[in-house]
Every structure is written in structure tokens, then in C-alpha cells.
Amino acid sequence: MNNTDKIYNLAVSGVQKLIPYTPGKPIEELERELGLTRIIKLASNENPLGPGKKALAAIQATLPHLALYPDGNGFNLKRALADKYAVDISQITLGNGSNEILELVARAFLTPELEVVFSQHAFAVYPLVTQAVGAMAVVAPALNYGHDLDAMQQRITDKTRLVFIANPNNPTGTLLDHADLESFIKALPDTCICVLDEAYCEFVGDQSADNSIAWLKKYPNLLITRTFSKAYGLAGLRIGYGLSSPQLADILNRVRQPFNNNMLALAAAEAALTDIEHLQNTLAVNAQGMQFITESFKNLGLEWIPSAGNFVLVDLKQPAMPIYEALLRKGVIVRPVDVYELPNHLRITIGTQAENQLFLQALAEVIQVS
Ligand SMILES: *Cc1c(COP(=O)(O)O)cnc(C)c1O
16 A cells, blocks of 8 residues: 555545445436437436426526525525424424435434444445444345335344435335334334435325324434425435424534535425426326336336336346446436345336337347347
8 A cells, every 4th residue: 555545544444445325327427438419317316307497487586696605594495394294493404415414314323333224225325324424234134125124123222323214215116004114113212213214205106105294293213304306306406304303403403514505405495395286297207107117118028116206126137237338328327226236127217208218219129139
């Protein structure tokens, strides 16, 4: 090891071994690499319709004010969220994406002596935030690709400070039964905080996912995280939020940066909450696209995992990486999930009808020659 490399030894031990999150391949990167002009990206569960008109108008209206710091308390957005969910403003924590909330809760509650329980095939950020603070990750095996709540419960000890649950889960799209989930939360020791990651809750058909908000009254150790990145089409602005007891929110708000949400994001998110039409269009396009893509998988003889989100995992029954790469050469970016211990699957974000058709055409060509 040369002198400059020695600096790695100075990093805290969790960070020394940390392998960063791999995002979906950006369109510009594939453009640079292959010189393709028509590229579609179905890799990061973004909204294929883009941001809504109301959010865009709010951004326009905010531009002249950018010399000022944003409202560090995000009052207007918090008030809008508090109205929407009938919670108190003191129960809300705003984050630079809901990803930041996941990081804040890890920073505020974990030490190297403590443990974190999450499921196999669960969202990749959970092991990352756990390792970054040097806490111990305890991974429960999945059941039918989803969370096995019994297996998770068995792994909870008096050292378990956090448990992460993604519902629906990314990348598998699995959804837990509501009553089972509440029983699990209810049985947690009060020394353990449950982070219920609902990044895709808007896509869940019967909206029963909203019931989880009612649990906040009963469980002071529950943190629900949600985001404007997926159904609301604002991933590029980075804004999400946590809902919890006021005490838990107070702790998270102590460790966040004073201006963690920029002014454009705050304004756009507030406007997006009022844009019912855009949300409904988004849900309709997703439902139709999901139907179309899974029907087409069936026609191609492929299996998939039924998904409650805006994405679906297809089982190729062969290593997915070569198929992923062949799709890239045809200008279609999807998501390999080998880092989730799913080397034969690809995750496809539901796109517009035109994008879905292009993807399926490319996939049919690629699997025919493989
Ligand atoms: C996308 C995603 C998030 C975080 O998204 P943000 O853009 O940071 O709000 C959190 N959890 C899951 C399961 C996700 O898929």
C-alpha cells in the first residue's frame, strides 16, 4: 500500500469496507458509451410521465427567490402533509429524498454495539446506512421473495435498535398483509424502532397502505418514510419525509442539516400534493403498463414476481447480466439485481406504453438469440 492509500486506514471501520450504492445507468452515460440516440430508461422506478404541471409551475414561481436560503423548517410543505394525513406538524421530518431519513435514523440511533434487522432482498440502502455507522446487520431470509416477518421477529434481541421494512419492497414488489405487519410492530420491544419504508405506497391498489398512518398514534417507535421521487415524479429534486411520534421526529431533526431541502423541492412537493390529476394519470399508466408487461412476459414464457409497485422483477432462468448488456446495446436501460442476490432476475420500471413496447420488443429479440 503506498502512502496515499494509507488514508483508507483512517476511515471508520464501517466505511473502510463500504461498497457504495449502484444507481441505475444514466441515459447520458449510455449515450456517451454507445453513441445511441434513442434510449429509454426503465431502471430507477421514476415516473414515466415526468413531473406534474403544478409542480413545474411552482418551480417557475420560485426561481426568482433562489438567492435566499430555503425555509429550514419546511413549514408550508409540512403543513400540507399534516393536513393530508391528519397528523401534527411536529410528527414530520423532511429529508433530501426519503433516503436521507433512512440515514438520519441510522445516525441518530445506532452504535457499533447495536444491531439492525432487515430482510434478504430488501432495499439496498438498509445495509449501507447500517454499515456506515458500524452497526451489525442481521439479515432474515426472505419468504417467497418477500419479508418473512416471523423470521425477522426471531432475530430481534435487546441489542436490536432498528428494523427496516420496505412495503411494497424494492426490488421484489412484494406487499405484506396489513394485519400481519401491525402484529409485528406491536410485538417489537420498545427499545427497537421500526422503519416502515413506504416509497411505493401510492401504487398500492386499495390504498389500505394509508392505514399505517393510524398506527403512529399507538406506536411511538414507528417511523414511516415516504417520498416524492416515485409516484409524484420529482426524483431529481430529492425530497421525501418521515412520519413518526413528535419525539422521534425531534431526534431526527436534531441531526439533519439545517437546510437539507432546497427551495425548489419544497415548493414543487407542496404543489404536487394538490395535483390529483397527475397522480391519477400516473397510477392509471402504471396499472395498464403492469398488465401489458406481465401479459407479454407470459406470452414469452417468462415468469415474474407479482408486484405492488411501479416495477416488476422478471425471472430469466439464466444469468441476467448478459441480457441486461444486450438490452443496453439496443438502447434499453433496465436494472440488474445481482447485488440483491437475484442474479437471474432483471427489474423493469413500468414506463409509458411506447416505452413498454420498445422494451418488450428488445427483450424478445435478445432472449431469442441467447
Ligand atoms: C426509491 C426508494 C427510496 C428512496 O427514494 P428517495 O428518492 O431517496 O426518496 C426509499 N426506499 C425504497 C424502497 C425505494 O425504492
